[in-house]
Amino acid sequence: MISRRAQPWLGTLVEITAEGADLTAMIAASDRAFARIAAVHAEMSFQAADSALSRVNRAAQHDWVALPRDLAAVFAAALAFARASDGLFDPSVGGRLVESGRLPRHAGFPPAVSSDWRGIELDGDRVRYAQPLLVDLSGIAKGYAVDVALAALRDAGLSAATVNAGGDLARFGDSPTPIHVRLPQHPTQSVRLAELENGAAATSADYFQPGALRHPRSGERLCAGTSVTVLAPDCMTADALTKVVAADPACATGVLARYGAQAIVLDGKHAMRSDADGWHDLPVGGAA
Template identity: 50%
Template sequence: MNRLRRARPWLGTLVEIEAEAALDSAAVLAAIDAAFAAIAAVHAAMSVHDPHSELSRLNAGAHRQALPISAPLLQVLRAALDFASASDGAFDPMVGGHLTALGLLPEAAVAAAPEASWRDLQVDDRGCVQFARPLRLDLGGIAKGYAVDAAVAVLRAAGISAAQVNAGGDLRVFGAAPQRIALRDPRAPSRLAHAIELQDQALATSAPYHTAATGLPSALIEPRSGQPYAGGDSLSVIAPTCLIADALTKVALFATTERRDALLERHDARLLILSADSR
């Protein structure tokens, strides 16, 4: 068995891929390269920071006319709208305007309406998107999970028998044996506080790890108030896919307990909370 590990900067973080297979090193490396290419394609389509991305094109023009989008972006957008509806807006892909106002995103060519929400986005039967008013769609709460899942699909198709894809703490593993994953202490992110074992599962974490050190507000936004998450707890979700885990961490932060628990059950997911107040 050959086991290789590589890391590259994508999705605003460092993405690490570790893969093992009964293949020669060149074949394993080719599979890893192909997985990174899948992640790069998601970044190119869905980055809110890249003015040339497909997402930026929507933000610039979808309030004027319906615009066609690619199949991957359509899949992620429909998933985001489903989570928004099911959580009563606790998950909302329209927080880009709030992030811009807080200085966490660069100014956009078109300013988002302050009252914008997921209900202002329409997807027609042709897969075209139109905004009811100027919006700043930001898929940062779900696209990273989708990218991890895309990389896993490429690795499996290439004959990799076991792997871990980790995009800044949003990760997915597969293989015959469980893999041990460490979770950071929300009070001291450089310290590990808890460990779990995953097997053919994904995990995502939302926590304000670096807000105290940087002095910047949290990028975790309560969509209905537009205010940054003010708590100190770390919330992790274990789910069958990383897209689901990624989205559900925001649901866990901002939804009612009833809606949170219903969505966790619906998606066969479970929630882990590391309290900043624990001793």
Template identity: 40%
Template sequence: MRRARPLLGTIVEIEVDGVAQADAERAIARAFEAVSLVQRLMSFHDAGSDIGRINRAAFRKPVAVHPWTARVLRHAAAFHAASNGLFDCAVGFELMRRELLPSNDLDHVCKGDFSAVRLSEDRSVRLTAAVAIDLGGIAKGYAVDRAVASLRAAGVRCATVNAGGDLRVMGEIDQPIHVHVPGRGLLQAGLLRNGAIATSSSFATVGRNGAPESPDSTADRRAYSVVAPSCIVADSLTKILVQSGEPQHPCFGRFGATAFISGGDLQSMAA
């Protein structure tokens, strides 16, 4: 059974096998609820979300957040440290400057990096500088992982969750995987079992070096993919791959991931 809903700024698809129809419907509905909660907690656009409250107040006082938000922020801090700043979720200022994100009530925001974020044991967040956090480069992967966890808790043993190219497969059956290469469409990349893959492009990534103003004919037309045990890792590490251009970057081995860059003929470089 396969179901799809518009969430996280994309179409999220959930497919399950080996479960009775009624049980599958219930399991899929709960999995979508998990994805919806991630969206509500971590939306940059919603002033009342955890991220909205952090960006508006945490430079003045600590802001308490949901356990899921705290977990994603801890992952973001780990990726930021391991990549020497290549992975950075404190890119709100740059995205607002380029009018890629709204700046409502955020005139105070300044340029900075994720080192300004402090997360306490009680899940309160404070900012040492008035940066703006955007979890667009990590939350989608986490949402996929939460959906898979929900399906597993419901007794599902074989499933696929796909959120706009952030994909995780659960089960002992090899699943064919396709990568979207800019200008070439979907090309087969291999088989995946009990793992995750995420793919990004250079014009979809913002980090330490900023982002292109807009994709054009001179833009990098390659696809940057990472395979990892979890989708939060795969999703996040694609940003490091795009900026470093190095499938052998030490971050991939550290987090149990494999990276490859796909061109027009889908030549791959394995970490």
């Protein structure tokens, strides 16, 4: 038996597919999974002035701030990805996005900020900023939300489940699900890039928000006419590493290997897939 439900969260439509023998149990499990997604959304939204992240961005300029459990976990992961990628993943780019008008400037935010992830000091479940910074976790929070939702479904004893948040997805179960990605030049069409059985995938592209993805150092536009898909053991890792690959595909191969991940870069003509030996041409499935 299969149950499919969807709710609007994380700036997209989140679909949960649950498989099992008891429909009532599947619906209850998906309710718990959606509740976990809603909690992550409420904590980590930069757009909401009253979110836990916005409160941290105001107060951490001055002193140590206690973090809720989920937010502490995502701060720790974001800094780990920043260190592993030498800043190609940088959670401190919030200030630059505010200055460009892509994110709001809430009351209490510093008037001038820098972008330097090394200025974020994390001590367990508390954080402070050593310089004026604004942290934006949108490059990782969606993947984390997918992971915790999938964990809730797994804990419910379902035979299989998939959580799909606008292309950031994770699955467990014995049967694979195809990974379809929109063509960068023709986003109304998609191609099948891979199959996913137990793991996660995330895609970054700019076909719906041109210029939204920027290099954390230079500010250069990323994914202009291309998309980056990362396959990883969990969706938070896949989500974060799409930004690393988009910023520097050559340097990203070592980071991908460290996390047991692979990447696929798709343009209008062909696809390239990374492995331990570098980048190679990849045949792709037919358009859908």
